[in-house]
Amino acid sequence: MSTGRAAVSIVKGAIEETPFEYSERDLNTVREMIQKSLDLIGGLQPIIGSAKTVVVKPNLVEVPFETTGGSVITDPRVLEALVGLLKDHGVERVLVAEGVSVNLKHISCGARKAFEESGLAEVVRRAGGEILGWDEGDFVPVPVPGGELYREINIPKSILDADAFISVPKLKTHCQTEITVGMKSMQGVFSVDDKVDYHNEAFPWKMVDILRVLKPHLTVVDGLIGGEGYGPIYTDPVEMNIVVTSQDVVAIDAVCSALMGIEPFEVPITRLGHTEGIGIGDLALIDVKGESIASVMKYFKRSGMWNPIGASDRIRVFAGGACRFCLAQVGAAVKRLAYEGKLDDLEDICVIIGANAPRPIKDYKNVFIIGDCARDADIKGTFIGGCPPLPSIQIVHAFEKHLKSGTKNENKERSSLPHRISS
Numbered sequence: 001m002s003t004g005r006a007a008v009s010i011v012k013g014a015i016e017e018t019p020f021e022y023s024e025r026d027l028n029t030v031r032e033m034i035q036k037s038l039d040l041i042g043g044l045q046p047i048i049g050s051a052k053t054v055v056v057k058p059n060l061v062e063v064p065f066e067t068t069g070g071s072v073i074t075d076p077r078v079l080e081a082l083v084g085l086l087k088d089h090g091v092e093r094v095l096v097a098e099g100v101s102v103n104l105k106h107i108s109c110g111a112r113k114a115f116e117e118s119g120l121a122e123v124v125r126r127a128g129g130e131i132l133g134w135d136e137g138d139f140v141p142v143p144v145p146g147g148e149l150y151r152e153i154n155i156p157k158s159i160l161d162a163d164a165f166i167s168v169p170k171l172k173t174h175c176q177t178e179i180t181v182g183m184k185s186m187q188g189v190f191s192v193d194d195k196v197d198y199h200n201e202a203f204p205w206k207m208v209d210i211l212r213v214l215k216p217h218l219t220v221v222d223g224l225i226g227g228e229g230y231g232p233i234y235t236d237p238v239e240m241n242i243v244v245t246s247q248d249v250v251a252i253d254a255v256c257s258a259l260m261g262i263e264p265f266e267v268p269i270t271r272l273g274h275t276e277g278i279g280i281g282d283l284a285l286i287d288v289k290g291e292s293i294a295s296v297m298k299y300f301k302r303s304g305m306w307n308p309i310g311a312s313d314r315i316r317v318f319a320g321g322a323c324r325f326c327l328a329q330v331g332a333a334v335k336r337l338a339y340e341g342k343l344d345d346l347e348d349i350c351v352i353i354g355a356n357a358p359r360p361i362k363d364y365k366n367v368f369i370i371g372d373c374a375r376d377a378d379i380k381g382t383f384i385g386g387c388p389p390l391p392s393i394q395i396v397h398a399f400e401k402h403l404k405s406g407t408k409n410e411n412k413e414r415s416s417l418p419h420r421i422s423s
């Protein structure tokens, strides 16, 4: 159990532009916001000292759809401002690094390509940083003292070689873990093969185990545009215009939960992080500096769609003892097909999930049995295994085979972000 106290700072700024088109004006505003938030927790010097190499990890879980309005990945203004601040502090090499998500791997998109296609590579280079894809580099097995699931975890060598590690997550809700901010962001550090492990109700232990051996020296949360609803990929934007900063990754998650109108200990990862002594998750033990939570918080839409039962009359879901992880994978597929305008053009699909799922009386032509728990279901159909089946895009592709003839198989535009148009 964590004792002691933690400090988290919240700074709100007068943001006027967008992540898609911004000028020196917004960039300077965000830079001042980050600087002020750092000053409120004691400044950068005590945190990274005279570090020569710093690894910065943004959230780049997807090359997002335009319709998600800047609510999915780390805002380029935050990344450009932070890299600039680190360079001005005297850091010689700022390596902006991310792994490749299982969804991106499935469509053969490596981290470097995702950086380029999302436009983040351009702003990092402009600020003097370098791009690094962890899928291109070495991982080193690191022992986990006190680990519950892992004796050792493979960590990117670039982080181990660096003098400091800074995480820059987005403020978002998540369909499986309630929120995704600082702690959940550590999933991005695992190699793509290790990412699929424990992506179920064991997930909080997985995050706690990696944090036992690798804690960010600093977390800077991009809360310019928050993501509400079906995170991590299909969120809707919420204008917040804040940055949140802390050295305590559990405390920052607790404060960010509250900023989204979610009770911190409702989030299993935060609860476990607190009870396992990773950091402080109890708001009563956190000194909030700068803005108060009450003055800037908004009630975010939760990921209610994680349960896809009744979400579409084309995809009928029959669940037995299914957990939210399988349900969320199917929910994500429903959401994506809706984004792509294909949902109404599907033939009827029947989905069986979980142990002891009911067998519908009606004869469905297109039956999918999803998740290892449903493997022995007493019905014929296409089995998509895994616990849960990852990535959700494979479920989308399987369902897409049942588009009514004549439906166009087109993708919605992704956001390639042309940043900073004038000075």
Ligand code: SF4
Pocket (backbone or CB within 6 Å): 200, 321, 322, 323, 324, 325, 326, 327, 353, 354, 355, 370, 371, 372, 373, 374, 386, 387, 388, 389
């Ligand atoms: S197979 Fe699916 S429903 Fe069963 S435990 Fe795994 S994630 Fe949950």
